Amino acid sequence: MQYVGNVIRPPSEADSIILQVTVGCSYNKCTFCGAYKDVSFTIKDEAEIKQDLRFARQHCRNQKRVFLADGDVLILSQKRLVRLFQLVHEYLPWISRISLYGNARAIRGKSKDILLELKALGLDRIYMGLESGCDEILQRIEKGETAESMIAAGRKIRGVGIFLSVTALLGLGGIALSKRHAEKTAKVLTAMAPSQIAMLTLIPLKNTVLGQEIQAGKFLLPNPQEILAELSLLIRHLQNVRCQFHANHASSYLPIFGRLPKDQVDLLASIEMAKSGASPLVAEHRRAL
Numbered sequence: 190m191q192y193v194g195n196v197i198r199p200p201s202e203a204d205s206i207i208l209q210v211t212v213g214c215s216y217n218k219c220t221f222c223g224a225y226k227d228v229s230f231t232i233k234d235e236a237e238i239k240q241d242l243r244f245a246r247q248h249c250r251n252q253k254r255v256f257l258a259d260g261d262v263l264i265l266s267q268k269r270l271v272r273l274f275q276l277v278h279e280y281l282p283w284i285s286r287i288s289l290y291g292n293a294r295a296i297r298g299k300s301k302d303i304l305l306e307l308k309a310l311g312l313d314r315i316y317m318g319l320e321s322g323c324d325e326i327l328q329r330i331e332k333g334e335t336a337e338s339m340i341a342a343g344r345k346i347r348g349v350g351i352f353l354s355v356t357a358l359l360g361l362g363g364i365a366l367s368k369r370h371a372e373k374t375a376k377v378l379t380a381m382a383p384s385q386i387a388m389l390t391l392i393p394l395k396n397t398v399l400g401q402e403i404q405a406g407k408f409l410l411p412n413p414q415e416i417l418a419e420l421s422l423l424i425r426h427l428q429n430v431r432c433q434f435h436a437n438h439a440s441s442y443l444p445i446f447g448r449l450p451k452d453q454v455d456l457l458a459s460i461e462m463a464k465s466g467a468s469p470l471v472a473e474h475r476r477a478l
């Protein structure tokens with residue numbers, strides 16, 4: 190496969206064929222995100238995509254799923270997306286699931302009928318970055334969205350029956366907005382009712398505005414104990430949410446996961462044990478994005 194730049198995929202796509210159809214992110218402004226800072230957004234030629242599909246047809250027969258990279262493939266026109274999905278089925282007829290990253294802006298640009306057409310073509314799962322449910326934080330990180338626009342986008346995906354995985358970022362409010370970040374994020378997640386919640390933990394990157402603010406002492410990053418308190422508060426505020434809950438990303442200080450609401454008490458107990466020192470945290474040097 191011919192990958193350009195950093196190719197990032199969600200942890201649950203570890204066993205998928207990663208087909209890179211765009212390079213970078215068309216938005217690329219979030220102040221915490223260093224994933225695609227060194228590349229301009231481009232859409233790969235069909236010839237290149239076909240070459241990768243031929244490779245996958247030969248070498249990836251045991252992989253049943255395809256993840257379309259990079260940052261926000263859903264931003265492509267419907268014509269391109271339909272062609273892309275048709276190509277995947279033509280070259281890899283055994284594929285049972287296609288998924289991609291879709292930000293709120295891209296989702297807003299797709300009507301319900303368009304999403305249903307993609308679903309019929311095999312779009313099974315969309316990974317959406319909420320990051321925070323707090324408007325003040327969303328504005329500060331230049332996400333270009335509000336809590337309300339995020340809820341509308343999430344509900345739209347759930348409304349057409351596509352699996353929605355939503356990511357939020359612990360630590361993104363700093364020490365000052367930690368409590369508000371947890372409470373507002375839980376509120377937005379509750380309103381979205383996603384199929385899966387994935388909590389990551391902020392790791393400052395030198396090539397980002399936020400990383401530089403942290404280095405300059407302008408943004409105070411919560412310590413591991415404060416991150417655990419934030420996670421605990423968020424879980425306690427998730428009301429009537431029925432979904433998979435993952436806080437076991439490589440950036441996490443305490444890898445935990447479960448189903449909500451069934452495992453809410455156990456998840457909170459695990460956090461309390463870690464806070465008391467009874468169970469170890471992931472060492473700083475072992476954390477990664």
Ligand code: SF4
Nearest residue numbers: 214217218219222260
């Ligand atoms: S967080 Fe997502 S939308 Fe924001 S710059 Fe990174 S890839 Fe693009």
